[in-house]
Amino acid sequence: MKKRVSIKDVAKRADVSYQTVSKVLNDKAHVLPETAERVWQAARHLGYRPHHNARNLRAQRSRMIGYSWVPEKPNQANHILDMFLTSMVEVAKAAGYHLLPFPYREGDDGVVGYRELIDTGRVDGFILSSMNYEDPRARFLLEQQFPFVAFGRSNPEMDFPYVDVDGASGLQLATEHLISQGHRRIAVLAWPEHSRVGDDRLQGYQAAMNAAGLPTDPDLIARGENNFERARDAAGRWLTWDADRRPTGIVALTDIMAIGAIHAGQARSLTIGRDLAIVGFDDAPMAQYLWPPLTSVRQPTREAGRKCVELLVALIEGKELAARQVLLQPELIVRQSSSLIK
């Protein structure tokens, strides 16, 4: 392992003081072009790279962004993480920052991990994902006045910069799509109450129904855990109804639940897409290989990652933000589970 080359080595070679090297390399201060060139050549020749720890110690910053997310349970994929992380790292790198990922297990150590990272000077700011109402991390960081950006929203009265995908709009697209296919009785597989994301998405369903002048029958809204079995059973119950009451379309708040509904329909020998139209949310990569391929709402993941980092960097560096809060529009990917046209 070779020895690092420091600013002093460059100085020796260029025959100037090491402080002058610093100035030249950061092009501060007036220096003769000829001296500057000598320094640059020496630096290039020795392959000099500034030592980040030293630079950051001096500058009292870390150029690190803490990224906190809640890991999924083992049998549920987080298919977003790869792309989200990649996108954040790339944008951060371009701005001279690196990412420090740390998983956040609920009830774990609460907020002490954050305090630790702040107090030890590890990070200059945070990006939080997996947000919900009353998020303790957001509360803590607001109180500490420490820079952060959330991917997702929390209580309306908590005012902080965020990036979010408009889930209401996503479910509205999904519902409108079914309506445009001629469906009138549309059910929704929703989440339990007290979920920020769940409420948001559900609201989009209701907006679309209202806009089309369709009644929103409370019996057509099934709230419950976000898993396959629960959704399958709830959908199965709807399908036992008489033909004149039974929903012909189902929108689900997630793909997993949509798949539950597909199974319920197939168990009753319905042809999905014709007898029963189903739309999911998330556009999991495997959704396209299901039978039938699943219509789903896709989030602009790369864009979200980019925006989070851009906002945070601006915040850290005290620049003006064009917008403190960004709402991105999702996209509906139509496949055969909701339409036979294809």
Next chain:
Amino acid sequence: MKKRVSIKDVAKRADVSYQTVSKVLNDKAHVLPETAERVWQAARHLGYRPHHNARNLRAQRSRMIGYSWVPEKPNQANHILDMFLTSMVEVAKAAGYHLLPFPYREGDDGVVGYRELIDTGRVDGFILSSMNYEDPRARFLLEQQFPFVAFGRSNPEMDFPYVDVDGASGLQLATEHLISQGHRRIAVLAWPEHSRVGDDRLQGYQAAMNAAGLPTDPDLIARGENNFERARDAAGRWLTWDADRRPTGIVALTDIMAIGAIHAGQARSLTIGRDLAIVGFDDAPMAQYLWPPLTSVRQPTREAGRKCVELLVALIEGKELAARQVLLQPELIVRQSSSLIK
């Protein structure tokens, strides 16, 4: 934002020199128990945390581990990343390290990203994943004699510490499972040549066939790209064969390809699991919700992450390694795509 509390603040409060505080807190050097207690109390009272940048600058290390992986294409999920990352971060944290993730796009900047991280003192070691033959990253790091651990293997003659999942063993399990279900003509959906992982897995298929005294017909080995369409078409071709030649079981090197095979079978109205048995590899979370649920080989992801970090930390700190190379055994998850018993 409150001001950081440094060792000097503690010193002032405990009425000793700041160097003594350092000694007490790292408990080396003889100090009166009474003085030590005074220092500890002051530190606790002020909420002192050592500043990592300063500490690391002094110690000439970063306590950071670079983690490099190749991001998946947009429509292919990396369902492993979440768990793998979480597991690494947690183990690293326990050992006093943090993770620095950086995606590696092939042909991108080649190896300069690594040089950069080394030269700027950002990391003490690397964990590489997405390995293949002739891996340029491994070559470079070996040449630099910089500590690293690979998740996956490369050429046999390149000697470096690695953790890998025994893919051969995985495919052997899969193949043996089909044999035990009474299948005799078993086909395999493999990858193109020159893939370390692909060769490894394929070898397991052959080993199982040989061990059972079954012939390995070259026509039953379809090499090609790892995607749905290619696998579906290849499987479709087998299914046009006469009943006495046609394979009754198919093992695939990945779940995506297994799904392709399922579609091919269903397109010919075969009942998967009875008329045609199919086994995948990876155990993607959605695989269980396919119809029929997919039998697949599951990798011990958490364990792999743990081992990688343990090895690397030992390497960095110059400790003795129990084993420089670790091969973990995968597990076969039997579902209905390969067996009607369930």
Next chain:
DNA sequence: AAACTGTAGGCGAACGTTCGCGCGAACGTT
């Protein structure tokens, strides 16, 4: 009483930077 031993804790230096002050030289102005 001088010399030795041991202990508590202070002090200076160093890790690799950046930053602002200030000095000397060259040049221009009165």
Next chain:
DNA sequence: AACGTTCGCGCGAACGTTCGCCTACAGTTT
């Protein structure tokens, strides 16, 4: 010729640590 300005660059200090050496004092031995 004396003075002011500008320019180029060196110098000291600081960021928060750790480390090894040094000192002062007390107790013990000769």
